[in-house]
Amino acid sequence: MSVSPQDVEKVALLARLAISESDLPEVTERFGRVLGLVDELNTIDTETVVPMSNPHDMHQRLRPDTVTGQNDRENLMASAPAQEQGYFLVPKVID
Amino acid sequence: MSWETVMGLEVHLQLATQSKIFSGSATAFGAAPNEQADAVDLGMPGMLPVLNEEAVRYAVKFGLGIGARIGERSVFDRKNYFYPDLPKGYQVSQFFAPIVCEGVFEVPLEDGSLFPIRITRAHLEEDAGKSVHDAFSRETGIDLNRAGTPLLEIVTEPDFRSAEQAVAYLKALHSLVTYLGISDGNMAEGSMRCDINISLREKGSDALGTRTEIKNVNSFRFVERAIHSEYERQADILDSGGSITQETRLYDAEQNVTRSMRSKEVANDYRYFPEPDLLPIIIDADYIEAVRATLPELPGAKRARFTADYGLNDYDAALLVPNHALADYFEAVVTAGGAAKPAANWILGDLTAALNRNEIDIAASPISAAQLAGLIVRIEDGTLSSKLAKQVFDGLWAGEGDADQIIEARGLKQVSDTGALESMVEAVIADNPDQVAQYLAADEAKQKKLSGFFVGQIMKASKGQANPQMVNELLLKKLNDQS
DSSP states (O other): OOOOOOHHHHHHTTTOOOOOOOTTTHHHHHHHHHHHHHHHHTTSTTSSOOOSSSSOOOOOOEOOOOOOOOOOOOHTTTTSSSSETTEEEEEOOOO | OOEEEEEEEEEEEEEEOOOOOSSSOBBOTTTTTTTTTOOTTTTTTTOOOOEHHHHHHHHHHHHHHOOOOOOOOOOOEEEEOOOTTTTTEEEESSSSSBBBOOOEEEEOOOTTOEEEEEEEEEEEEEOOEEEESSSSSEEEEESSSTTOOOEEEEEEOOOOOHHHHHHHHHHHHHHHHHHHTTTOOOOTSSEEEEEEEEEEETTTOOOOOOOEEEEOOOOOHHHHHHHHHHHHHHHHHHHHOOOOOOOEEEEETTEEEEEOOOGSOOOOOOOOOOOSSOOEEOHHHHHHHHTTTTOOOOOOOOOHHHHHHHHHOOOHHHHHHSSSSEEEHHHHHHHTTOOHHHHHHHIIIIIHHHHHHHOOEEEEEEEOHHHHHHHHHHHHSSOHHHHHHHHHHHHHTTTSSSSHHHHHHOOOOOOHHHHHHHHHHHOOOOHHHHHHHHHHSSHHHHHHHHHHHHHHHHHHTTTTTTOHHHHHHHHHHHHHHOO
């Protein structure tokens, strides 16, 4: 499958990856090769195969609905770059 | 051009669990910022989610409540996007295999008819945190207490054609989930939030127009107003030959307009893939039957029973049933001996008015169901006229005891003694010879009107305690005897 530099730029933006102008041709080429491999996998008939969502042949264990968490704010916020009045601070987000 | 509105709704319902969907943090409302967020909620490296069994049970309860198919194998997926209040960079949701599959929800309309809405799916997911934009001058504050709160997202087919239908659906849904006990349904605290997908098309057309999505509307009234306002906006554009841009919009209640959310302009591309940290949820028939056995009587069944067993009309039943506590109160009044129809009238009339005036919930009503039943019994047996009954009601509200005590203490017994009433009637006739003459000279229609004067005088003389029906009969007889 061929992929355009614009496709790569879009995916990079969605994943918040910075790809420089000079790296773009090479990344596009490598990206295309990975998708080529996926194309090859797509030629296999999987009509009767249930999609695998997890490699383990097990199902989800559940936990009882009890509050076990303690207020550990001070500890958990210790490594935050900025905080005030109990909030994590991030650069202003305007909607 | 004449336009038809086509809408589908997505409701985010907060499930009433004690702890979060994937962690042991508390979900209680109103805690100080970040005091109910642990390492899992914060997306710290190496943390793994463990699914809350109650969230699963609530989702299945909902599915059974609307008669939907339950996914016997459902899977969590990652919905990938970046926003500061989403610490992991993805939201754990269900995309490919939801826990609740297709179903039909019957929504009662005001005229008592049922309006079927197709439910596409309902899936479990975690809520994001909260961004606080106005508390800090140069930064945005992030509170992750809400991150990881279990949500059930309920998605409908585009089956709505009017704001009234949409609101009726939301009210019925609110009633259902509070009956099921799976959510507190507190809209002001964000327990039920609604996204509206809305498009217009020419009346009579089958094609769907380009839609917009109005996000996070959190009251019935705002839903109605947001739909009307977005209809006007889209109709104006289409009428002038323009086209609608597919986008996400927010409803601004103060200005009563919807606004484009510019930050979401980059087309949504969430790149869903199966969440490798969680295994599939397997739900077998035994589990489903065990949950089914715990279902309470649901609003639809209760409405039917109220009309069949108590002889209520659809209108009264539709008003009593949605609020579980109100329906219980009504049944308690009837059990305590109050006749059903008057019980419904008092509850929906004077009692609801008094509760609303004082902002009291029915569960905390100062008048108990037994006390209201006592009042109704005294109206039915003729002790109280409707006017006196209101005074007794006021006494009950003020905590003066039960109906009989108030009747005794305030001396409110209706006078139904023929001898006493006769002498009152005679006195009024004797005191007003001019009006009597006028009455006797009048034609039948006019007489009816003039008799009101005498009734008024008698009621006044008896301080409202004369039995009005008997006064009427005696009065007419005595007046006609004068001629």
